[in-house]
Amino acid sequence: MTKTIAIIGSGFSSLAASCYLAQQGNKVTIYEKNLTIGGRARQFKKDGFTFDIGPSWYWMPDVFERFFQDFDKKPSDYYELIKLNPAYRVYFGINDFISIYDNLEEIKAVFEEIEKGSSKQLEKFINQAKSNYSIAIKDLIYRPGVSPLELITKKTVLKLNQFFNNVSSDIRKKFKNERLIQILEFPVLFLGAKPAKTPSFYNFMNYADFGLGTWHPKTGMFDVIRGIEKLALELGVTIKTNSSIEKIIVENRTATGIIVNGKTIKADIILSGADYQHTETLLEKEHQVYSQKYWESRIFAPSSLLFFIGFNKKIENISHHALFFDVDFNQHAADIYDNPKWPEAPLFYANFPSKTDQTAAPDGMETGFFLIPLAPGIEDNETLREAYFEKIITRFEQLTQQEIRNNIIFKESFCKNDFEADYNAYKGNAYGMANTLLQTAFLRPKLKSKKVRNLYFTGQLTVPGPGVPPALISGKLAAELIQKSLRS
Known part of the structure; x- marks a missing residue:
């Protein structure tokens, strides 16, 4: 029997869910508060320059393949992928960087040159990470977090100790060079927590990095959003932008509709891909499952200060993706998680998509995206943003040995206040809730409301x-x- 389903938000999770629900014959409509789709993965264009506002790393290509395969499609039916080589560079000093290549043999050679014997250790480590990746993808990650029994399989029992050890300690038992350690700790930052607080099992992210490689959709990550949007439309999904959700209507403990721009829309099922904490504020308090105290007790992934910059020349001595670890890695992490404050000396990430995609910038020019991870809930104002831009642009010029400050055509910033305004993100978080041991699988907020029938959730907080x-x-x-x- 066909049901009417209203989906709140148009990020990756909402778009994906819409496809599956429409495939089953339901009448599905997505309501997006912003003018364009994509949620955190929106696109920004200005003066011939194109930016992905949010995600810019295409990892775990097998997950994308599996998604499209569910609809008898392939990613290549909707977008083209380019494998990056080098995948990225990590800068530690002036013209002092380590390149991570697109195959393990070359990466092993780089490690061995820096630390004798480390290539063999790396091969063992990645083999273990590959095994964990296989278990995660085949046995765990596609489970709905309903019961702790989901984590118990023949394979996971053998790796039980890896849920109680942490990534950082495991890496440090195998490698001594601090630069190599930081490179191996980097991938789990995508999970939103310090390596020392992330269960060892999550080293499968290192296989995602070194084993599966870093890819780039031909004209940016928004290609993927457009691709899934096209699939959704082919399946009959309706997408409405500029549609702000003001309330979820509940009658007899059952969700029966939403109020959109002052208009009541009836629905049999409500699915929210918007920020989970915000979604519950659309309900009367008696229908909310998680209290303010609960959210305050959670460990959230960082917020970010982003800069979108158009340069009037090509930038030298840089790769598509670049990480700047020339300052104290542990101190910056402490400034995010232990004693939240603006870091005195921030690590940062730079992305130059026009190195790969010539359409991302006008001829002879460069598109630049800079990111500083920050504690969620931190103070945010223009003075701080500008001060931190000066910090990172000065270091960028020193580390890459070039002047670029006077070649900036325009600069736009995006930070904690914008995450709150544009995405209703709790404390302005950029990446959701961290995957710590006590915030994994069944210990995360549930996909299905315990108090309201026919109300469901999806996205990075679940x-x-x-x-x-x-x-x-x-x-x-x-x-x-x-x-x-x-x-x-």
Whole structure:
């Protein structure tokens, strides 16, 4: 029987869920508060320059392939992928960087040159990470977080100790060079927590990095949003932008509709891909599952200060993706998680998509995206933003040995206040809730409301967690729960 389903938000998880729900024959409509779709993965264009506002790393290509395969499609039916080589560079000093290549053999050679014997250790470490990746993808990550029993399989029992050890300690047992350690700790930052607080099992992210490689959709991550949007439309989904949700209507403990721009829209099922905490504020207090105290007790992934910059020349001595670890890695992490404050000396990330995609900038020019991870809930104002831009642009010029400050055509910033305004993000978080031991799987906020029938959630604050591939999976899991309820 066809049901009317209203989906709040148009990020990766919402778009993915819409496809699965429409495939089952339901009448699905997405309501997006902003003028364009994509949520955190929106696109920004100015004066011939194109930017991905949010995600810019395409990892775990097998998850994207599995998503499209569910509809008898392939990613290549909707967008073209380019494998980056080098995948990225990590800068430690003036013209002092380590390049991570697109194959493990070259990466092993780089490690061995820096630390004798480390290539063999790396091969063992990545083999273990590959095993964990296989278990995560085949046995764990596609489970809905309903019961702790989901984590117990023949394979996971053998790796039980890895849920109680942490990534940082495991890496430091195998490697001594601090630069190599930081490179290996970097991938789990995508999960939103310090490596010392992330269960060892999550080293599968190192296989995602060194084993599966870093890819780039031909004209940016928004290609993927456009691709899933096209699939959704082919399946009959309706998408309405500039549609702000003001309330979720509940009658007899059952969600029956939403109020959009002052208009009541009836629906049999409500699925929210918007920020989970914000979504519950659309309900009367008696229908909210998680209290303010609960949200305040959670460990959130960082917010970010972003800069979108158009340069009137090509930038030298730089790769498509670049990480700047020339300052104290641990101190910056402490400034995010232990004693939240603006870091005195921030690590930062730079992305120059026009190195790969010539259409991202006018001829002879460069598109630049800079990111500083910050504690969520931190003070945000223009004075601080400008001060931190000066910090990182000065270091960028020193580390890459070039002057670029006078070649800036324009500069736009985006920070905690914007995450709150544009995405209703709790404390202005950029990546959702961290995947710590006590915030993993069934310990995360649930996909299905415990208090309101026919109300569901998807996205980075629920299972499986932060990141684009998990967002796709979250959409599938939510859709499967809905489909199960409709059959019962």
